[in-house]
Amino acid sequence: MTVFARILRGDIPTVPVYQDDLVYAFDDVNPVAPVHVLIIPRQEIVGLNQVEPSHEAMLGRLLLAARAVAEKKGIAEGGYRCVINTGADGGQSVFHLHLHVIGGRSMSWPPG
Ligand code: AMP
Numbered sequence: 001m002t003v004f005a006r007i008l009r010g011d012i013p014t015v016p017v018y019q020d021d022l023v024y025a026f027d028d029v030n031p032v033a034p035v036h037v038l039i040i041p042r043q044e045i046v047g048l049n050q051v052e053p054s055h056e057a058m059l060g061r062l063l064l065a066a067r068a069v070a071e072k073k074g075i076a077e078g079g080y081r082c083v084i085n086t087g088a089d090g091g092q093s094v095f096h097l098h099l100h101v102i103g104g105r106s107m108s109w110p111p112g
Helices: 003-009 053-073
Strands: 016-019 023-027 035-041 080-083 099-103
Touching: 003 023, 003 035, 016 035, 016 053, 023 053, 035 053, 053 080, 053 099
Parallel strands: none
Antiparallel strands: 016 023, 023 035, 035 099, 080 099
């Protein structure tokens, strides 16, 4: 079981930043910016390589939740970055699909 599955079960306490029937959002424990929120599907899906057409509503909800998180955290106007790390080269370390919402400072490009 991944750490995010344990968060969804309530085994690891987190404060919800946003939640609905399909997704759950909480602060990253190791933030890389003043705002760093993770949005995860309630369904256990390893990553982007495992998504299917049946996940379409959840995938759309991840982005709608990102907007809600950005507004709640006060970074919508200033701007922010959404990231889905996928697999080894993508830097994925937790194998439960998640969208990073990162903001509160200026971002550089390209990412490392
Ligand atoms: P990734 O490297 O894209 O798989 O991102 C995994 C993220 O999960 C990292 O930014 C970690 O800091 C974060 N993380 C790991 N464990 C926890 C936890 N218990 N609570 C909140 N965030 C976590």
